[in-house]
Amino acid sequence: MRGFELNAMCYSFNDAANRAAFVSDEEAYCRKYGLTEEQRAAVAARDVLAMLDAGGNVYYLAKLAGILGLNVQDLGALQTGRSVADFKAMLVAARAGVDADLGGLHLGQRASGTAQHRENA
Amino acid sequence: MRGFELNAMCYSFNDAANRAAFVSDEEAYCRKYGLTEEQRAAVAARDVLAMLDAGGNVYYLAKLAGILGLNVQDLGALQTGRSVADFKAMLVAARAGVDADLGGLHLGQRASGTAQHRENA
């Protein structure tokens, strides 16, 4: 049901000792959290899409990703079947879709001066 | 603020090992939970009203009461300055305030028979 065991295991990785325990004996650690076969297979294969299919929630999976040395760009590349360089290039390319009046810093007119704000205090 | 430390200590008593630790060294156990002076004094004095004044919540205090061998009648007696026998007698005496049409078992007319219920299934 919605990947509870897998997410519970990933939530435990907030604790450094648990991360170390997973690294030193992944099989035993997965067994301790009662992962389903589907969940266990997805973790063993480092298959993020399969982890999601098995009910993994990306907010918890991100902690497992950290153990595996994967950042969010690596995850994106894995999930979309791109190289990491291509995935990053795709992100940067999205900038072209941002109009000049949307992108960048825009400073507004302050309704009132600094002094007046302080006087209200 | 609302007795958090005292309540946290009492909540820990769901675990038998914690109850044993409290019994074997009450002072150290209270220190571990950072009880305020007022909370610590109330616990030391077995003064339930003072525990309540110090922010204790009766749902959690009931677990401490168990360690101290006090049931809810004992607690009631302590808090109302009665003997336990008097407190129990007061509870039973409340029965006199219950009218005959309120107290006791009243069976209603079933709208429909048993058979009909099963047929709805």
Place this chain on the structure above:
Amino acid sequence: MMAQIVGGYFTSHVPAIGGAIQRGDQQAEYWSPFFDGFPSVRQWLGDVSPDVAVVFYNDHGLNFFLDAMPTFAVGAAARYDNADEGWGLPVYKSFEGHPNLSWHVIETLVEAEFDITTCQKMMVDHALSIPFELAWPDAEAWPVKLVPIAINTVQFPLPSPRRCFALGQAVGRALRSWKGDERIVVMGTGGLSHQLEGARAGFMNPEYDRFCLDHLADDPAALTRHSAEEVAELAGTQGVEILNWIAARGALGDAPLAMVMRNYHVPISNTAAATVVLEPA
């Protein structure tokens, strides 16, 4: 194919009831006026043969603590265990959940702007176990699946009777729209009037209890005209568990109901005890 709500079962859940059951004290003079209400409950349950129980109750500091105290919590687990509540008493039987129905209730409630806490794992306490022990005393395993809904009656501020009734109404809509063939019994546990704490310890209020029992079947909205603070004053600070009854009654729908049985007895332990069964008229 639609699920059917077969009726409502309400009862006090005082821990001491569990002690009386363990000791076999059901027919002792002190206890029999309370236990004598249950043959009719059991007969009714046998007649309507529910598959699922949706239970409004309150946790007594087993599963929830003040670090995260939900106003309303809905279980979505496949199984719910009891555990030591602090007194080292025998642990009660586990409950089988109904996760799919739980998620349907949860989705309906969030859609209806109830800001519930969703519990994919939770322990349940005597407030669930004792009503089940009373209803099915000889069961090896509970004959119904469980959807537990916990209401905060422990830490002020408490939800108002009006809000609890509305919660129940929304749960009722969820149950009636569930596309399964389950027969559902709704339960409300706790109360009636009692107060464990302070100078007013031992307080009971048969007048307010009568008001609740007299309006529960036909005019439950009457119970929602008090604030939570007024209920604490009228029913005692633990008598606010009537909020569980109010929510359960809300789930049973807006039509007046038939009173199958009603039992009221003062006191068991420090509590004015009551048991009620309602069904569609």
Place this chain on the structure above:
Amino acid sequence: MMAQIVGGYFTSHVPAIGGAIQRGDQQAEYWSPFFDGFPSVRQWLGDVSPDVAVVFYNDHGLNFFLDAMPTFAVGAAARYDNADEGWGLPVYKSFEGHPNLSWHVIETLVEAEFDITTCQKMMVDHALSIPFELAWPDAEAWPVKLVPIAINTVQFPLPSPRRCFALGQAVGRALRSWKGDERIVVMGTGGLSHQLEGARAGFMNPEYDRFCLDHLADDPAALTRHSAEEVAELAGTQGVEILNWIAARGALGDAPLAMVMRNYHVPISNTAAATVVLEPA
């Protein structure tokens, strides 16, 4: 004597921002378009000199887990600590709470039929720490006390934009009725559009982001016409953090506000980043 809401500060809170700060990369080509927005934020904060920050944010699996996932959680602690979020990164500074104001907010919300979870002890994550690090980069201790309000953006079903806006409005009423002389800044953190998971990983949507930024000051109700599911579609499954912005905007009151600054840049990490300051017109 009444508390005063001095305005609102909104920003993305991507963990990678913390990494950039640690490495001193603020002026690196990749990062400067984002960090260049903050001198004006800091100047404004210096001008309005708040004492308290009421922050709408989402927990990323540090304090809350699926065993008890609140829709809305309000902190009532005297102190909030950060902790290892799973990556062994340096732990952020602690926050001083404002329990009395928290309880006032909590009481107002429950009275207004918001079914919050009350947290007398809680940890807070980068969604709070990064906006503070950006606002007060040289602070030894945070210059404001914290009232944290967490919104579930993690586990469906999510509260609707409309419900989050209503939550914020109720918090705003609580703040304006607080009988203290505090100057309060409201914060909303997270977003804008991004999606970390699945075949659509890397999705951003400047069109929807523009819609949000264009309506935030003058017509925030426009943001409440989508369902939570529609927002997940439009903003990405992590872009639903815009719910935090919507709630924060609700707390700032119903009148149109002046836009003090606004910055938008694509991408930082996988995210369309934005920073906004609003104040009473």
